[in-house]
Amino acid sequence: MYVGKNCCVAHRGWSSKAPENTLAAIQLAMSEPYISWIEFDVQLSKDGIPVVIHDYTLERTTNGQGFVREKTYAELSQLDAGSWFSPAYAGEKIPTLENVLDLAGGRLRMNIELKTQGNMYSGLEEAVIDHIYRYTLQHDVVLTSFEPKVVQRLKRLAPELRTGLITEMPSPDYVAVCRSLGADFLSLYYPLFTKQNAAALVQQRIGIMAWTCNHTKDIIQVADLHPELMICTNYPDRWNMAIGEGKEG
Template sequence: MNHLCVAHRGFSGIAPENTLAAFRLALEQPFVHWIELDVQLSKDDVPVVIHDFTLERTTNGTGRVKDLNWKELQQLDAGSWKDAEYCGEKIPSLAQVLDMCRGRVSLNIELKTAGDMYPGLEKAVLREIVMRQMEGEVVLTSFERTALRRTKELAPEIRTGLIIDARPDDLAKQLEKLQCSFLSMGYPRLDRNLMKDLTGRGITVMAWTVDDRRIMRKLSALHPELMICTNWPDRWEQVFLLSKHRLWHYIRNLIR
């Protein structure tokens, strides 16, 4: 189906972002084709799924993710901030998420790093992916170009993508130089000409993060292959699946 639905940090409009609850809820939606998530490293080099470099916003912990080991991170509550229903939800490991999603949905795994914050991140993430033979089910993305280069050096066959919220004139050349076949871009930067150029070069483009139904409809006119990343996959369903359903009924009534 065109305009593939990407659940941003899982079904994060309802469940606490980047938790197994959010991923489980996303997997329950038959129209969710991809899930986007963020990966960092614990102090003892376990790949963990969390967005912020610090713990305060999405857990009851304090300080930096990188300063706590896996056992310590597991003691934190990563759900109560969202709703009391999710009290006790944990920060998941990448391994747990891969095991849950394997064979069910594709994964956009953001390598969440800055400079040399996590020198072993790429290797640790690739180890978990290769161990499960999921190379064809993932794309590794990042704002950090060094992380993308390291990923390609370690595993040339792995698909990679640049995350960007800008519109440089030589974007296509930058992607080619990075060996990226995927682009994750802030949706206001996209237009029809850019989509035509990039898709013509074999680049898959994902727009982030789109929660407004009106904007979803507007983006859908840019190109049929544009992927849409949202915190609310049910709104994607309302815009695309229900619209197609109504159109089908309209056409069926016309030909009766």
């Protein structure tokens, strides 16, 4: 596993080569030693099963319709989550969080985004935390969310786990933002990082990740800001050619 400068995070698995948030995309990420992290999204089915899917609705990435939260896991498990991407992935399923942990636990570190708004998913934090401890992955994950209240709740429920805010909002003091939530990780839209704020965050022992860098020039520029700045991308191969072991020159 690559553990050097600006580690590569495969966004929703290797989502430029396989349908996002599927076991196929995660399996591809596991195939390259320079990919040390994956990022993926978790919601709850109607019957409370943590499932890995980004959108709140099913239309874009499956052959289903309606809201994820309105379907039982039995219903979700019947959907095709691969054909939209390519006929080669016809029949790919929406995985459960358990499926992903079974596959990648202990082999890749994981940035797990709790995908929710307001009070959409009562019990989501507890369900994810329970899975992390059952698989003894508490040292291999960071739990993140766009929702500040979710970040705070995660830290209250499991203070020893790494928790982080995801944001694309400018701020003059991201350290203060994180401290106010008890967050020890910041997942920030990549154009908002500077050498100054990256250094300030690392100095305060707050982990940093830039999303989503898909162009080679952006990957290079972001990597130059700080060596500990993780780079989340749909194109891990571009990361490798830009700054990894496969870089040219």
